[in-house]
Amino acid sequence: MGNILALDPGLHTGYAIFTHGVLVKAGVVTPDEPVSVPGIYLVVIESPARIYSQGTVTSILHLARCVGRYQERYSDHTVRLVEPREWKGTIDGDIMAARIKATLSADTRDQLPKMTKSVEHNMLDAIGLGQWSLRQPWGRIRSGAI
Helix, strand or coil: CCEEEEEECCCCEEEEEEECCEEEEEEEECCCCCCCCCCEEEEEEECCCCCCCCCCHHHHHHHHHHHHHHHHHCCCCEEEEECHHHHHCCCCHHHHHHHHHHCCCHHHHHHCCCCCHHHHHHHHHHHHHHHHHHCCHHHHCCCCCC
């Protein structure tokens, strides 16, 4: 049994920690701040494969460096890179954030740190990525979610 750490990398990296299939902590950190998770067995990192018109060369390179830093930081664990389309399809970001929030109990929502909507989106993506991972065969077995 163990923990899953889900990351949505970027300038404001969203993270979500799941213990035995249950969300226990979520928030936002900078790429320089490590997320400490005891008993971690799986790190799931969102890794975009397509960049749309809003992406500049600078933002694309920064994101690639962030993903690489997290891969290296957690290289002692099983790391799985997941493309956004793989876990959330092409659903609008605001709609997806609302759906993810709706899956959480009122108590859990109340315990999430308060932040601006643009930063909260990163945390909610990490939560959604972690929830999706727990439904995959590779994410269920050791988490105890079965």
